[in-house]
Amino acid sequence: NYELFAAAVGNVEWLRFCLSRNTGEIPADSKAFTAIHFAAQRKLACLQVLVEEYKFPVNQPTNNGQTPLHLVVHRDNKTMVLPCIHYLLKKKAAINAQTQSGRTPLHMAAREGLLGCLKVLVENGANVHAQDAMGCKPIDLCKIRNHRTCARFLKDAMWKRDKKDFAREMEDLKRLKDRLILLERHYLIEYQKECEALNEADFKKWLHCKLLLARNTKQAPGASPSATAPTKTPKCPGSQPSKSYHPFLKARLRHKPQPTLQPMGARISSLYRPSIVTRPKLWSQCSNPARVPTAKIGYPQGIHLGVQLDPTQEHDLCNFVKVSPDGQGGALLHTVTGRLVAPVPQLPFEVVVHELYPSQQPYRMKVPQGFYPVSLRDVPRKWRLGDSTFWTDTLAMNLRETFDETFLTALRAHQGLPILPLP
Numbered sequence: 001n002y003e004l005f006a007a008a009v010g011n012v013e014w015l016r017f018c019l020s021r022n023t024g025e026i027p028a029d030s031k032a033f034t035a036i037h038f039a040a041q042r043k044l045a046c047l048q049v050l051v052e053e054y055k056f057p058v059n060q061p062t063n064n065g066q067t068p069l070h071l072v073v074h075r076d077n078k079t080m081v082l083p084c085i086h087y088l089l090k091k092k093a094a095i096n097a098q099t100q101s102g103r104t105p106l107h108m109a110a111r112e113g114l115l116g117c118l119k120v121l122v123e124n125g126a127n128v129h130a131q132d133a134m135g136c137k138p139i140d141l142c143k144i145r146n147h148r149t150c151a152r153f154l155k156d157a158m159w160k161r162d163k164k165d166f167a168r169e170m171e172d173l174k175r176l177k178d179r180l181i182l183l184e185r186h187y188l189i190e191y192q193k194e195c196e197a198l199n200e201a202d203f204k205k206w207l208h209c210k211l212l213l214a215r216n217t218k219q220a221p222g223a224s225p226s227a228t229a230p231t232k233t234p235k236c237p238g239s240q241p242s243k244s245y246h247p248f249l250k251a252r253l254r255h256k257p258q259p260t261l262q263p264m265g266a267r268i269s270s271l272y273r274p275s276i277v278t279r280p281k282l283w284s285q286c287s288n289p290a291r292v293p294t295a296k297i298g299y300p301q302g303i304h305l306g307v308q309l310d311p312t313q314e315h316d317l318c319n320f321v322k323v324s325p326d327g328q329g330g331a332l333l334h335t336v337t338g339r340l341v342a343p344v345p346q347l348p349f350e351v352v353v354h355e356l357y358p359s360q361q362p363y364r365m366k367v368p369q370g371f372y373p374v375s376l377r378d379v380p381r382k383w384r385l386g387d388s389t390f391w392t393d394t395l396a397m398n399l400r401e402t403f404d405e406t407f408l409t410a411l412r413a414h415q416g417l418p419i420l421p422l423p
Contacts, residue, residue, distance in 0.1 A: 001027045007035040007050070010043035019054055032062045040068035041076075044083050051091055058093045065099035073108040073117050085120055095126050102132030110138035110154065113147035118154065128158045169345040173355055176345065177317070180356075183335065184320040314358040321356055325349050 003018035004027065015035065028034045036056040039046035047068070050056040059067050072084045089095065096104050106126040109117035118138075122128060131137055136144075139158065142151035321341070322334045331352040333341035344352070353360075 003035045007038040007046050010046055012045050015046055036068050037071050040072045044080055058088055058091045067097045069093045069105045073105055075112045082116055089124050104130045106138045110141040113150050115150050118150055122157045128161055169347050172345040181315055316359045317356045323353050
């Protein structure tokens with residue numbers, strides 16, 4: 001297999017001469033290494049000849065599962081590693097291909113400490129959270145080999161990828177919430193029609209029984225009033241108004257927002273009008289001059305500290321959707337009709353609950369916690385000179401030790417104050 005040696009040494013003319021004598025099969029050694037695997041470790045020109053002229057596959061694996069992109073990333077190939085990576089990625093090489101041990105090209109670059117390769121692979125979509133057979137991520141290999149600069153870069157890349165994935169999942173959750181609002185409105189309309197039909201049927205039944213009783217108790221012509229006086233009227237089922245009244249939902253539907261589904265990729269705008277927060281007035285408006293105006297200090301006026309719980313402006317689905325944990329940190333959604341909502345975005349259970357039940361999961365506390373007055377006499381002191389010594393002397397000694405030389409100099413220059421010696 002002379003073409004393997006030609007590719008290993010990077011001789012383009014010898015490689016072409018050997019491949020021209022080939023019958024069409026791709027020769028390989030005992031480990032399934034072909035000419036493209038050796039060319040990836042040496043020279044870009046040989047790699048271009050094999051891919052463009054002789055149509056070698058860029059994702060050809062070895063017995064160990066290594067592709068040419070795995071073999072390009074090597075410390076001994078520093079001069080050609082970046083051009084070869086760019087060329088292979090341009091030819092649609094699998095950037096997240098794994099070997100039998102689960103290593104990706106990003107694992108190889110992290111193990112060798114090649115920062116330039118890491119940047120190129122991450123920019124082209126390499127999975128920074130990929131794990132090998134031992135459960136190690138690329139950043140773990142950087143920590144094991146003490147490649148600090150590469151580890152910092154991968155940590156930043158992982159954070160950015162997590163934030164990007166979280167933002168995408170939140171957009172999917174908002175679109176899912178809009179669909180659930182439409183389903184809830186459709187369910188309420190159908191339930192309204194059903195309640196109206198049941199109420200109408202109950203009313204017709206009651207009216208029919210009433211007419212029946214009126215016909216039975218009608219006075220016969222010529223009969224005396226005493227004949228029909230205090231007789232009990234027989235009871236007819238349905239003669240009394242039905243106690244099982246089916247409530248109408250018109251008022252509830254009237255206050256429901258009118259959501260509209262937006263196309264994929266469009267910016268989701270607010271569907272609800274902002275609620276007006278009414279605050280109590282500072283003084284009572286009583287016109288009685290003998291009454292002292294009462295100040296309502298429970299709700300401070302003018303200054304809003306952000307500790308009062310404002311009413312939420314988002315739609316709450318607590319009466320339509322039931323959220324339950326799936327046992328893996330995610331959430332399962334069921335409607336009141338028992339229908340399973342799928343697919344659910346891959347978000348933590350607490351995030352899904354807060355998005356669907358905004359009124360039940362407030363972020364801010366209702367009242368301030370941990371605020372209590374502190375007297376100056378309760379300030380801790382370094383030492384106590386005695387019970388006969390006033391506490392301000394000790395406080396002055398502590399403050400004098402705290403002040404710097406500049407303040408003491410300005411204090412000495414001030415007229416009317418005693419000169420304090422240096423501590």
